[in-house]
Amino acid sequence: MKRIxxxxxxxxxxxxxxxxxxxxxxxxxxxMVAAVGLDLGEKxxxxxxxxxxxxxxxxxxxxxxPSGGTGEPIYSISTEGSSIFDAIRNMGQxxxxxxxxxHNFLIVMSExxxxxxxxxxxxxxxxxxxLRMNTWVAVTSDKPDEVISTVTGLEVVPGEAVxxxxxxxxxxxxxxxxxxMSLEESYLSDSTEPVIARVSLQPRGVSNKKPGEHxxxxxxxxxGAAAFKHGQMVGWLTADDARGVLFxxxxxxxxxxxxxxxxxxxxxITLEFNGAKLxxxxxxxxxxxxxxxxLTAKADIVExxxxxxxxxxxxxxxxxxxxxxxxxxxxxxxxAQHKYRTDFLKMGDVFRNKYPAEWxxxxxxxxxxxxxxxxxxxxxxxxxxxVVKATREGIK
Amino acid sequence: xxxxxxxxxxxxxxxxxxYAKAIGVTQGVLARTVxxxxxxxxxxxxxxxxVMMYLTYLVIRRTPDKDYIQLGQLLxxxxxxxxxxxxxxxFFIVAFGPVMITFVYHLRDYFLPDAPLWIFVVTSLIVGxxxxxYGLEVMxxxxxxxxxxxxxxxxxxxxxxxxxxxxxxxxxxxxxxAPKTAKASIHxxxxxxxxxxxxxxxxxxxxxxxxxxxxxxxxxxxGSGMMIIIWAILEGAVLSSEVTSQYTLSCMKLARNAHMGxxxxxxxxxxxxxxxxxxxxxxxxxxxxxxxxxxxIFGIKSNRPMIIPCCIMLGVFGYWIIKDHFRALDxxxxxxxFIALPVAIGLPLVMILxxxxxxYKLQKxxx
Numbered sequence: 001m002k003r004i005x006x007x008x009x010x011x012x013x014x015x016x017x018x019x020x021x022x023x024x025x026x027x028x029x030x031x032m033v034a035a036v037g038l039d040l041g042e043k044x045x046x047x048x049x050x051x052x053x054x055x056x057x058x059x060x061x062x063x064x065x066p067s068g069g070t071g072e073p074i075y076s077i078s079t080e081g082s083s084i085f086d087a088i089r090n091m092g093q094x095x096x097x098x099x100x101x102x103h104n105f106l107i108v109m110s111e112x113x114x115x116x117x118x119x120x121x122x123x124x125x126x127x128x129x130x131l132r133m134n135t136w137v138a139v140t141s142d143k144p145d146e147v148i149s150t151v152t153g154l155e156v157v158p159g160e161a162v163x164x165x166x167x168x169x170x171x172x173x174x175x176x177x178x179x180x181m182s183l184e185e186s187y188l189s190d191s192t193e194p195v196i197a198r199v200s201l202q203p204r205g206v207s208n209k210k211p212g213e214h215x216x217x218x219x220x221x222x223x224g225a226a227a228f229k230h231g232q233m234v235g236w237l238t239a240d241d242a243r244g245v246l247f248x249x250x251x252x253x254x255x256x257x258x259x260x261x262x263x264x265x266x267x268x269i270t271l272e273f274n275g276a277k278l279x280x281x282x283x284x285x286x287x288x289x290x291x292x293x294x295l296t297a298k299a300d301i302v303e304x305x306x307x308x309x310x311x312x313x314x315x316x317x318x319x320x321x322x323x324x325x326x327x328x329x330x331x332x333x334x335x336a337q338h339k340y341r342t343d344f345l346k347m348g349d350v351f352r353n354k355y356p357a358e359w360x361x362x363x364x365x366x367x368x369x370x371x372x373x374x375x376x377x378x379x380x381x382x383x384x385x386x387v388v389k390a391t392r393e394g395i396k
Numbered sequence: 397x398x399x400x401x402x403x404x405x406x407x408x409x410x411x412x413x414x415y416a417k418a419i420g421v422t423q424g425v426l427a428r429t430v431x432x433x434x435x436x437x438x439x440x441x442x443x444x445x446x447v448m449m450y451l452t453y454l455v456i457r458r459t460p461d462k463d464y465i466q467l468g469q470l471l472x473x474x475x476x477x478x479x480x481x482x483x484x485x486x487f488f489i490v491a492f493g494p495v496m497i498t499f500v501y502h503l504r505d506y507f508l509p510d511a512p513l514w515i516f517v518v519t520s521l522i523v524g525x526x527x528x529x530y531g532l533e534v535m536x537x538x539x540x541x542x543x544x545x546x547x548x549x550x551x552x553x554x555x556x557x558x559x560x561x562x563x564x565x566x567x568x569x570x571x572x573x574a575p576k577t578a579k580a581s582i583h584x585x586x587x588x589x590x591x592x593x594x595x596x597x598x599x600x601x602x603x604x605x606x607x608x609x610x611x612x613x614x615x616x617x618x619g620s621g622m623m624i625i626i627w628a629i630l631e632g633a634v635l636s637s638e639v640t641s642q643y644t645l646s647c648m649k650l651a652r653n654a655h656m657g658x659x660x661x662x663x664x665x666x667x668x669x670x671x672x673x674x675x676x677x678x679x680x681x682x683x684x685x686x687x688x689x690x691x692x693i694f695g696i697k698s699n700r701p702m703i704i705p706c707c708i709m710l711g712v713f714g715y716w717i718i719k720d721h722f723r724a725l726d727x728x729x730x731x732x733x734f735i736a737l738p739v740a741i742g743l744p745l746v747m748i749l750x751x752x753x754x755x756y757k758l759q760k761x762x763x
Contacts (some may be wrong), residue, residue: 011520012518013522015515015518022508022510022511022512022515023508023509023511083748102662126642129505129509129652131507132652132661132662133652133653134653134655134661167658181560181635181653185565185635185636185638185639188637188638188639189638190638240564268688349564350564352567352568353564353567353568354568356568356571359568364603
């Protein structure tokens with residue numbers, strides 16, 4: 001009897017050790033997705049889902065065809081379904097391996113899909129526990145399946161290349177770095193709207209074999225953004241607008257601006273600003289919100305094509321940079337307020353934080369209140385140095 | 397020989413019994429109720445919890461060697477001690493619902509979605525049974541290790557979340573208003589109720605509890621408040637209250653978002669390993685609490701024979717609760733605080749009142 005009891009106890013204690021065998025997935029049985037494309041399906045009301053899957057045999061550090069491989073580091077497939085989940089399930093009919101999402105770098109939506117609404121996309125990708133929350137999200141005016149299957153950049157896996165583009169997006173400062181984390185936050189917020197980076201295919205690559213055919217290879221470009229209102233895309237923002245967005249949303253502190261020389265429209269001077277700080281000061285008067293946007297920055301002359309001496313240029317460069325940055329900020333504010341009437345600049349957030357009682361009154365019609373709000377922009381920049389060069393005058 | 401646990405163990409036990417549920421499940425409920433003021437509700441709940449814990453201590457102040465059940469016997473006899481034991485027994489049976497919600501949903505929803513529910517219930521009960529079988533001292537030691545794990549977990553989550561920390565997400569303060577925030581704090585207070593009900597059974601075995609003047613329990617609640625409020629602030633500032641409110645386990649959402657630079661991502665498995673010990677301690681103490689109460693009701697000296705029957709009861713109730721997510725959430729938000737708080741506040745108040753009225757009995761017996 002004692003032996004039987006001991007055996008039973010042993011079995012009971014062993015069972016929990018087998019939990020990892022339940023629903024197990026071996027790594028060589030998985031199809032690891034590196035990028036996802038979302039588009040409207042051919043049939044109305046359906047979703048077309050494309051996946052860029054890493055081909056392990058060919059993605060081992062270098063391009064080319066290792067023995068036994070095909071030379072293609074990725075395998076791209078697409079399916080349609082009534083919902084995203086349905087489309088993913090249908091992928092099981094094509095893929096020889098079980099699709100695994102945990103290493104996904106990127107989600108690209110088509111413009112048509114984004115304009116229809118991203119509610120189900122946000123819900124699906126945040127509800128699924130496998131997915132990383134720092135997966136990048138982008139909108140494209142090209143075909144998403146084409147974008148995700150284009151080999152781009154130096155990386156073997158294109159999804160990884162786009163991941164690196166996004167990681168360093170602040171260097172170029174021409175598109176916001178939107179990931180699932182920031183998208184979910186702005187999507188659910190009452191006081192702000194989402195803005196998502198734009199990617200597009202551009203003929204920028206030069207073939208080493210045929211250098212004469214400049215721009216024969218398409219590359220993924222991260223530039224611009226898409227503005228949203230109540231979960232639907234309402235329009236595009238240019239690269240300059242996106243730079244403006246970065247000041248508001250990501251506290252952009254560095255960047256370059258090119259301005260024309262005071263004495264010539266053809267010659268240019270390039271300024272690198274740093275230590276930029278944007279402050280939005282809300283006010284409330286006569287039932288209407290008001291905002292003062294104040295940007296301060298220091299700048300260095302990093303390229304000078306003007307004929308004047310640097311010391312002479314300093315004042316003009318100051319003014320030119322002020323003007324350029326003012327235009328950038330005013331441009332994006334104008335688009336948010338008047339063209340799209342959607343507050344993706346987090347002005348509502350700032351107002352709500354300072355005037356919570358007034359926010360409660362305006363919350364319902366914030367789009368209107370924001371569109372009619374008076375916003376003044378003030379930029380103060382100081383050109384501090386010519387980097388390693390003293391002046392352009394040389395020996396007097 | 398009478399078992400005794402150190403003050404440090406007692407404080408660690410309080411932290412362990414509150415932590416697992418309060419950092420995620422409770423914060424999600426608070427975010428749904430008061431938005432970004434959830435950290436304020438946690439703070440208020442901590443202050444209320446301190447009062448509640450002191451109240452619990454006041455009952456045994458003059459008889460530090462007696463727990464509530466033994467004190468009940470001294471005051472009104474056997475029938476009353478059985479009634480007190482029954483109330484505490486019922487409390488821990490019901491408390492097993494939120495404990496299971498916390499433990500099972502963390503593991504199942506995020507790591508083992510294909511594993512059947514009973515595996516989690518049975519496994520946790522087996523571990524809990526072993527701890528309970530060896531008694532309070534072993535449980536106290538486990539709690540001390542659990543405390544170290546909690547520190548490590550807090551450090552990991554803080555480092556992993558700082559990159560996304562945006563203090564503006566915590567503004568405006570008191571947007572929901574003081575009454576609503578105070579009302580929401582009862583959800584956190586129901587976590588403190590677990591600690592105070594634990595104290596009703598454990599206080600007499602804490603070393604020099606009479607010399608502490610209730611300090612140890614108060615320190616425990618304060619310590620828990622400090623450990624938990626970090627999560628409330630991080631969830632509000634990193635995720636935003638809108639995002640936090642969407643999830644049953646908001647701490648897992650925060651853990652999923654956490655990353656250290658570009659190379660260390662998705663380390664929630666490490667965090668969940670650290671988290672499991674406090675969660676298992678909760679299970680352990682529910683078994684201990686129910687088995688002690690059962691043994692007193694039936695007049696058995698040791699609680700060990702009652703461990704298995706209690707495990708069966710806890711297991712059945714826990715399984716029923718977690719089987720349906722919607723029922724679990726409904727129970728958590730609409731029933732649990734209104735069951736836990738009347739017991740955790742009412743029982744000490746009744747005992748204090750009886751002490752005032754029947755204090756002469758105790759003096760006579762001690763003389």
